[in-house]
Amino acid sequence: MPITVVLVEPKYPENIGAAARACANFGVRNLRVVSPRVMDWERILTMATRVGEEVAKDLKVFDSLNDALSDCNYVVGSTARLGAHRKVHKTLREVACDVASYSVNNRVALVFGNEKWGLTNEQLYMCHDVFTIPTEGGSSLNVAQAVVVTLYEVYQAASQVALPKPQVATVEEQELMYSKIKQVCEAVDFVPHNNTVLWMTSIKRLLAKTELTSKEVKIIVGFCRKLLRALNNLKNPNGH
Amino acid sequence: MPITVVLVEPKYPENIGAAARACANFGVRNLRVVSPRVMDWERILTMATRVGEEVAKDLKVFDSLNDALSDCNYVVGSTARLGAHRKVHKTLREVACDVASYSVNNRVALVFGNEKWGLTNEQLYMCHDVFTIPTEGGSSLNVAQAVVVTLYEVYQAASQVALPKPQVATVEEQELMYSKIKQVCEAVDFVPHNNTVLWMTSIKRLLAKTELTSKEVKIIVGFCRKLLRALNNLKNPNGH
Incomplete structure (x- = not known):
């Protein structure tokens, strides 16, 4: 799928590796990482395993989210927090169809925030749409778990795209x-x-x-x- | 959800911990582990984090899959391999509705195999139904990734149960x-x-x-x- 997964300021290299494996599993080739705390290739590749090795080795590192997104057309962010100001009114399943429809003619970016605080308001500003993965009570998924669940859902939706969205501006x-x-x-x-x-x-x-x-x-x-x-x-x- | 997650012969304690966190996120309280290679609580609890700590601490260890399932009513197995003999004709999404419908009146077990070889034919025999998570080409998910994707899908289906299944025999x-x-x-x-x-x-x-x-x-x-x-x-x- 012509989708780009963007990890913002990930703390643990293991999560980068696990995300690479998740990408490979759902046909996503592009992984971008913004200001990682550590880029420990051994820890990354251990979690990527042979399945995700190619995606991991091809990943690109950026200094800012803005740079990481500049050639993308449609940006969707994941957030666990649902504060009134966050304007999150959609579940993953609800945005998955749009993501799949856009991805036919556009470079879609799926953005995941830091392990501790998720995406900041400034980072959420960069998103055209925002979703949350419904969980029980106050629980929250690990960033690598959020990536695999999101790609699974988008992959399912992609197999059912009826009308692809037109190419939009970058x-x-x-x-x-x-x-x-x-x-x-x-x-x-x-x-x-x-x-x-x-x-x-x-x-x-x-x-x-x-x-x-x-x-x-x-x-x-x-x-x-x-x-x-x-x-x-x-x-x-x-x-x- | 009245669902039991069963990990068969997991090799890495980290995967047990990650599964516990996934369970907690989707309201699953029961985690069972059959013949784990190592039960390293520090490694388990690190991956479980505070979110999955309770589920991890309450997990039960069994010597055989049969024992782990004896009080369950409906057993569904996950497999990545699709050999002709494996009789796997359903995707996760297809079985998720049944799992959700059964879970209202039954103890449903979701069974996940070892990291390396998945579920053996003897272990698949214990399953009333078997599913696969569709992935790209020859890829395969890590067992902890399979658990989180499966619970996500079942959790989605559970919110839409129309007619619950009757209680079946154990x-x-x-x-x-x-x-x-x-x-x-x-x-x-x-x-x-x-x-x-x-x-x-x-x-x-x-x-x-x-x-x-x-x-x-x-x-x-x-x-x-x-x-x-x-x-x-x-x-x-x-x-x-």
């Missing part, structure tokens, strides 16, 4: 758009000063539903640029 | 019945001499579909006893 193109949208919002004082990330997350989740293509993103960026110039001219009528 | 009661059936078959020379286990497995899988209750099992046992006595009398007309 994260790099989208981020330029969101930065322009943010500038416009700021120019008209429409951004809450205390919680910019959550505010921008809401806007991203809303726009993600429209499945914007590269061309549409460029139109929005152009429109924002025009708007910003016009606003600037109004503020400084003698400035140009 | 494995102990059933095994008495199968031994009597085997005796009858042998008495009329109806058992292939070279492959008794596979032959009895076919009979078990067939009868399992009829969801036999304790009472029905007793009727069949009584009938077999009558038959055996009659056959014996025919063979030795002067024997009684």
